[in-house]
Amino acid sequence: MKFSIKDKLKAVLELMRVKNCLMAMIAVLIGAMVVSQVVRPLPFDAINVILAMISAFFICAGGQAINDIFDAKIDAKLNKKKPIPSKRITKNQATVLTILFYCVGLFFAQINEITIFIAIMMVVLLTLYSSVLRKVKYLGNFIVALGTSLTFIYGASAVGVITNTIILFTIAAFFANVAREITKDFEDIKKDKGVKVTFPILLKEKAKSIAIFFYVASPLTAIAGYIFLDLNILYLGGVVVATIVFAKAYELFVKRKYSLAQKKCKQAMMISLIAFILSIVII
Amino acid sequence: MKFSIKDKLKAVLELMRVKNCLMAMIAVLIGAMVVSQVVRPLPFDAINVILAMISAFFICAGGQAINDIFDAKIDAKLNKKKPIPSKRITKNQATVLTILFYCVGLFFAQINEITIFIAIMMVVLLTLYSSVLRKVKYLGNFIVALGTSLTFIYGASAVGVITNTIILFTIAAFFANVAREITKDFEDIKKDKGVKVTFPILLKEKAKSIAIFFYVASPLTAIAGYIFLDLNILYLGGVVVATIVFAKAYELFVKRKYSLAQKKCKQAMMISLIAFILSIVII
Numbered sequence: 001m002k003f004s005i006k007d008k009l010k011a012v013l014e015l016m017r018v019k020n021c022l023m024a025m026i027a028v029l030i031g032a033m034v035v036s037q038v039v040r041p042l043p044f045d046a047i048n049v050i051l052a053m054i055s056a057f058f059i060c061a062g063g064q065a066i067n068d069i070f071d072a073k074i075d076a077k078l079n080k081k082k083p084i085p086s087k088r089i090t091k092n093q094a095t096v097l098t099i100l101f102y103c104v105g106l107f108f109a110q111i112n113e114i115t116i117f118i119a120i121m122m123v124v125l126l127t128l129y130s131s132v133l134r135k136v137k138y139l140g141n142f143i144v145a146l147g148t149s150l151t152f153i154y155g156a157s158a159v160g161v162i163t164n165t166i167i168l169f170t171i172a173a174f175f176a177n178v179a180r181e182i183t184k185d186f187e188d189i190k191k192d193k194g195v196k197v198t199f200p201i202l203l204k205e206k207a208k209s210i211a212i213f214f215y216v217a218s219p220l221t222a223i224a225g226y227i228f229l230d231l232n233i234l235y236l237g238g239v240v241v242a243t244i245v246f247a248k249a250y251e252l253f254v255k256r257k258y259s260l261a262q263k264k265c266k267q268a269m270m271i272s273l274i275a276f277i278l279s280i281v282i283i
Numbered sequence: 284m285k286f287s288i289k290d291k292l293k294a295v296l297e298l299m300r301v302k303n304c305l306m307a308m309i310a311v312l313i314g315a316m317v318v319s320q321v322v323r324p325l326p327f328d329a330i331n332v333i334l335a336m337i338s339a340f341f342i343c344a345g346g347q348a349i350n351d352i353f354d355a356k357i358d359a360k361l362n363k364k365k366p367i368p369s370k371r372i373t374k375n376q377a378t379v380l381t382i383l384f385y386c387v388g389l390f391f392a393q394i395n396e397i398t399i400f401i402a403i404m405m406v407v408l409l410t411l412y413s414s415v416l417r418k419v420k421y422l423g424n425f426i427v428a429l430g431t432s433l434t435f436i437y438g439a440s441a442v443g444v445i446t447n448t449i450i451l452f453t454i455a456a457f458f459a460n461v462a463r464e465i466t467k468d469f470e471d472i473k474k475d476k477g478v479k480v481t482f483p484i485l486l487k488e489k490a491k492s493i494a495i496f497f498y499v500a501s502p503l504t505a506i507a508g509y510i511f512l513d514l515n516i517l518y519l520g521g522v523v524v525a526t527i528v529f530a531k532a533y534e535l536f537v538k539r540k541y542s543l544a545q546k547k548c549k550q551a552m553m554i555s556l557i558a559f560i561l562s563i564v565i566i
Contacts, residue, residue, distance in 0.1 A: 066382070070375060092353060095378050096414040099349070099385065100407065106389055107403050110396070120390050124383065131379040 016061035031155025063126030238275015314438025346409030521558015
């Protein structure tokens with residue numbers, strides 16, 4: 001089967017899951033904005049921040065591509081429209097794309113020692129996540145959550161400053177993402193059986209208590225920001241709203257409505273993100 | 284089929300072709316020694332040189348591993364004992380190993396901007412060489428020659444100084460390696476037909492004139508070192524001997540004894556390497 005260049009390009013964009021990559025980019029920008037507002041105005045480091053954004057975009061793309069290489073067999077059964085099972089991209093081509101995406105990402109990560117360190121660490125973790133750790137999904141939860149939340153610190157590193165505020169925000173985001181990941185594992189329990197070992201498969205109902213820990217820890221960490229870090233009242237307002245939405249997600253989770261719970265999780269994260277941005281813009 | 288950990292480890296070492304990787308390491312050391320003798324004693328930068336050596340070792344390993352991934356089909360017919368066709372390593376495992384080798388290489392390449400730049404460039408070139416450029420072997424000749432010769436500049440960069448001497452040596456090594464690569468293509472002409480497009484397949488007998496250019500250019504460049512760069516008489520002696528051996532290789536090449544010609548090429552390169560080391564040690 002021959003594909004036109006347009007088809008190929010479309011397949012490459014699908015392989016890298018552009019939406020995820022763009023989100024990583026935005027998270028880097030937010031991380032940079034947070035510390036810039038505290039330390040010095042953004043334009044000063046604009047180029048470094050843009051470099052970090054491009055780098056996060058491509059490292060994310062590499063992580064998505066290698067994931068499709070290792071999911072090729074299962075995707076051939078479950079999701080035949082994806083680039084590799086639909087044969088629009090061969091596994092060999094995906095291998096080259098992964099390495100090229102990673103290289104572009106690492107190339108643009110050369111801002112300072114911290115950014116290049118985080119970038120290489122993420123490349124290694126994302127690769128291990130898709131390969132060696134693929135079947136032990138309960139460990140993978142933490143890697144994905146780490147990757148998602150580290151983007152904030154990554155953006156801050158590009159500016160060259162890591163503040164308490166950004167660390168706190170990263171931790172809160174990490175907890176929220178672990179909660180969401182485990183919720184998804186409860187949703188996918190049938191699909192994963194015999195293929196992956198997730199918390200719900202490993203621990204059955206007991207896995208819920210692990211999820212609950214993260215459901216509670218995330219808003220608590222965010223609220224701690226108001227108490228210890230001298231953030232303003234606007235931030236507190238945002239966090240309170242986010243916590244209410246998060247509590248709703250938790251309620252849905254307990255009622256086994258996992259798909260809805262996940263959606264509420266995402267909403268809560270988005271609200272706290274906005275609260276965070278507002279609090280620093282109006283500082 | 285299950286393999287013991289020992290078998291697996293052996294297969295990994297075969298995949299990375301340890302001998303080639305060690306040679307890359309030594310070339311880096313020589314590059315560093317050359318500029319260190321000129322600029323300052325080696326121990327000063329010993330750690331940087333060791334980092335560069337480790338990094339060259341692993342980038343080379345990654346380059347060899349990805350080559351086996353793309354040669355898997357042909358190797359299954361021609362060379363069934365290699366790690367992938369013998370199923371001691373899966374293609375997915377080789378993909379992960381390639382990325383990990385590259386990452387370790389890039390991690391240790393963080394000495395300065397030049398080393399990291401060369402390291403990323405080599406990762407990209409080695410990857411393209413095995414994949415997209417695999418069939419256009421006549422372009423690949425230059426990439427392999429570049430990779431081999433750049434190791435000298437890489438070692439010099441680790442010390443932080445690139446001298447005229449090391450540039451000249453890199454160019455001479457590049458020419459010699461292209462000559463050897465094309466000679467090998469003449470040797471493999473039957474094996475490559477229908478699979479790869481090499482100079483001999485593309486240009487038939489005319490390809491010889493390209494090889495001859497490089498056969499002549501390499502010793503001429505080395506001799507230029509004596510004239511323009513004020514290198515000592517010991518160096519000149521070594522280069523003259525190397526040139527005689529190189530001329531012998533050229534003679535064998537013209538007589539279509541490609542396998543022997545290649546061996547003589549390697550001898551000549553080794554002699555000029557020794558001449559080079561002697562000339563700087565006795566400076």
